[in-house]
Amino acid sequence: MDDIIKLVRTYRVTAGLAERLRLAEDIFRLIEPDLRFFVLSAIQPPAAQDVLQEVLKSIASSMKNFEGGTTKEFWAWCYRIARNRLNDHFRKQAADRLQPMPQDELWQLVEASSQATPLTAGDRHDLEYAMNLLTASKPECREYLWKHYVFGLDYAEIAEEQNLNYDNVRMKIGRCLDEAKSLVA
Numbered sequence: 618m619d620d621i622i623k624l625v626r627t628y629r630v631t632a633g634l635a636e637r638l639r640l641a642e643d644i645f646r647l648i649e650p651d652l653r654f655f656v657l658s659a660i661q662p663p664a665a666q667d668v669l670q671e672v673l674k675s676i677a678s679s680m681k682n683f684e685g686g687t688t689k690e691f692w693a694w695c696y697r698i699a700r701n702r703l704n705d706h707f708r709k710q711a712a713d714r715l716q717p718m719p720q721d722e723l724w725q726l727v728e729a730s731s732q733a734t735p736l737t738a739g740d741r742h743d744l745e746y747a748m749n750l751l752t753a754s755k756p757e758c759r760e761y762l763w764k765h766y767v768f769g770l771d772y773a774e775i776a777e778e779q780n781l782n783y784d785n786v787r788m789k790i791g792r793c794l795d796e797a798k799s800l801v802a
Contacts, residue, residue: 619688621647629681641677649673651692652699659703671702711780750800758793765790 621644628640649669656669675698685691752759764770770778776786 622686622688622691625680625683625691629683641680644680645673645677648676648692648695652695655696655699656703660706664706668702668706671705672699675702707780750797753800755793755796757789758796761786761790761793762797 624640624644624647628637628644631637631640652672653665653669656672657665659665660668672695676695679698683691683694685694761775764775764778765772772783772786772790775781775790776783779786781789
């Protein structure tokens with residue numbers, strides 16, 4: 618029987634806290650390098666350390682619940698936990714990206730870009746009106762419409778950025794455009 622599975626089985630039946638901590642350290646010493654490589658291959662180093670700690674913490678807190686009997690099952694269980702923590706990280710990143718840019722920051726960008734090519738009064742009024750409509754609609758709609766119509770990203774580029782498929786983005790932008798049109802009417 619492999620060392621890891623022996624340690625895990627011993628950990629599951631050990632009642633003493635000090636002994637369980639020693640066993641957990643021994644287990645982590647064996648699994649941490651592979652899990653570190655797994656996490657670092659998925660995300661950049663600054664965030665990878667935090668995600669790796671979350672992975673190890675999740676493994677530690679649920680090791681008593683592991684019911685497998687082989688090393689292969691244990692590694693599959695560990696990698697499943699690691700994938701779940703990575704997915705949590707990616708979902709948090711995606712949610713952070715979907716937060717709308719504050720309107721004053723957006724206007725600062727418009728002002729900075731208008732120094733090279735100044736906006737006419739009519740264009741500025743239209744842009745302000747459109748931004749207010751987008752802000753009044755769902756924040757997600759504002760982002761999709763802004764990326765598509767202002768930044769000029771096509772459906773495929775937005776789909777890749779948002780980790781969606783082409784048709785989902787096309788439909789979302791269509792619904793958001795309908796929402797914006799209803800706000801104008």
